[in-house]
Amino acid sequence: MKGLHGKVALCTGSGLEGGLGHGILKRLGEAGCQLVVSDLDTIMTNGGTRSSDENPVVRELLDAGANAIGIACDVSEEASIVGAVESVMSHFGHFDILINNAAIGDIIKPLTELNLREWQQVITVNLTGAFLFTREAARVMDNGASIVNIASQAAKTGFRQMAPYVSSKHGMIGLTRTAAIDLASKGIRVNAVCPNHVTTTMGKAQSEYFSSLRGLAPEAYRAQIAERVPLGRVGRPEDTAAAVAFLASDEAAFITGEALNVSGGEETH
Ligand SMILES: NC(=O)c1ccc[n+]([C@@H]2O[C@H](COP(=O)([O-])OP(=O)(O)OC[C@H]3O[C@@H](n4cnc5c(N)ncnc54)[C@H](O)[C@@H]3O)[C@@H](O)[C@H]2O)c1
Incomplete structure (x- = not known):
């Protein structure tokens, strides 16, 4: 992929082994990106018992030869996002690729049984977190930067008992399309990937x-x-990772505001 070597890429919610974020950073590392693994403090530091750089995903990326660091960040907290972007800039001096991947998807119940706190929890992490991270990253990104939002098949189709998750993911496509227009003049492209x-x-x-x-x-x-x-x-994490690498690369220089299905043909609109 053209244009990825040396780029600094941060993926939110990427500290869990076997997650899509893990697969995405592995793929970007193979393409020569410098990597920031970011997740909740509990996952990065195991409840404060180690440094973020000792998180198993960071260790694996380092062992594979990538330049990687870990940064704890809770995307439901604005100050935590501001701090993470400052840490990227002070460590690397530039911020080129953001992947909004962090999400919660385990609040599953009939709509009539959902309470407001549960609704807000999902929207805050999945959608507001992506908005805030996009805003903060875009303020420091240079021309040629790229943002990829990990949406879902649930961004295009409804699923039973998943009102907050499905709504947050549909909202992510709206955020992608709007941010693509607003950030085009800064030379920042914004796309989404929709795995099943x-x-x-x-x-x-x-x-x-x-x-x-x-x-x-x-x-x-x-x-x-x-x-x-x-x-x-x-699907496999590497399927989504390949789509992210393409969208973040210069090969996709004329693609923005797109929501790409990675679903083996299950989702077609
Ligand atoms: N697995 C699927 O079937 C599937 C399908 C479509 C889309 N997705 C999307 O892919 C993305 C990654 O999910 P995954 O399947 O790898 O699951 P996962 O559980 O491995 O990853 C989710 C990550 O988000 C992190 N996270 C949760 N709350 C956070 C917060 N407040 N701040 C920072 N990080 C937080 C978790 O700690 C976890 O590491 C999500 O956006 C998910 O909605 C997953």
């Missing part, structure tokens, strides 16, 4: 919930998902 099911920590929790609703074992439920995907399998 991937068996990460979040994907596992969601598939366990929905499999139990249907009286199925989680593996049987995931096999059903794979059956309805034209390409015949569920």
Whole structure:
């Protein structure tokens, strides 16, 4: 991919092994990016028992030869986001690629049983966090920078019992389209990627919930998902990672405001 070597890329919610953020940073590291692993303090420092740079994802990226650091950041806190962007700038002196990936997806219940606090919690992390990080990063980014929002199939299609998550992800596409227009004059492109099911920590929790609703074992439920995907399998972190690398690269220099499905053909609009 053209134009990724030496770029500084931060991915929110990337400190959990096996998550999409982990896969995205691994792929960007292979392309020569300098990497910032960022996640909740509990995940980065294991409850204060180690430094952020000792997080297992940071260690793996360092062992693979990348220049990587860890920064604890809670995207539901504005001051935490401001602090993370300041840390990137003081460490690297530039900030070229932001991936808004952090999210919560385990508040799953019928709409009539949802309380306001649950609604606001999901919207705050998934959508407001992406807005605030986009704003803060765009203030320091130079011409040629790129922002990629990890939306979802749930950004385009409704799913039962997932009103806050689905609404936050639909909102992420609105944010992507608006930010693409507002930031175009600064030379910053903004796109979204929309994966379907991937068996990460979040994907596992969601598939366990929905499999139990249907009286199925989680593996049987995931096999059903794979059956309805034209390409015949569920997604993998590296599928999303490849799309992010493309959108962040100069190969996508004329692509902005786009929401790209990475769903093996399951999602087509
Ligand atoms: N797994 C799937 O099936 C799937 C499908 C479509 C989209 N997605 C999206 O992919 C992204 C990554 O999810 P994943 O599947 O890798 O799950 P994951 O659980 O591995 O990753 C989510 C990450 O977000 C972090 N996070 C949660 N609250 C945070 C906060 N307040 N501040 C900072 N970080 C926070 C978590 O600690 C975790 O590391 C999410 O945006 C998710 O909605 C996932």
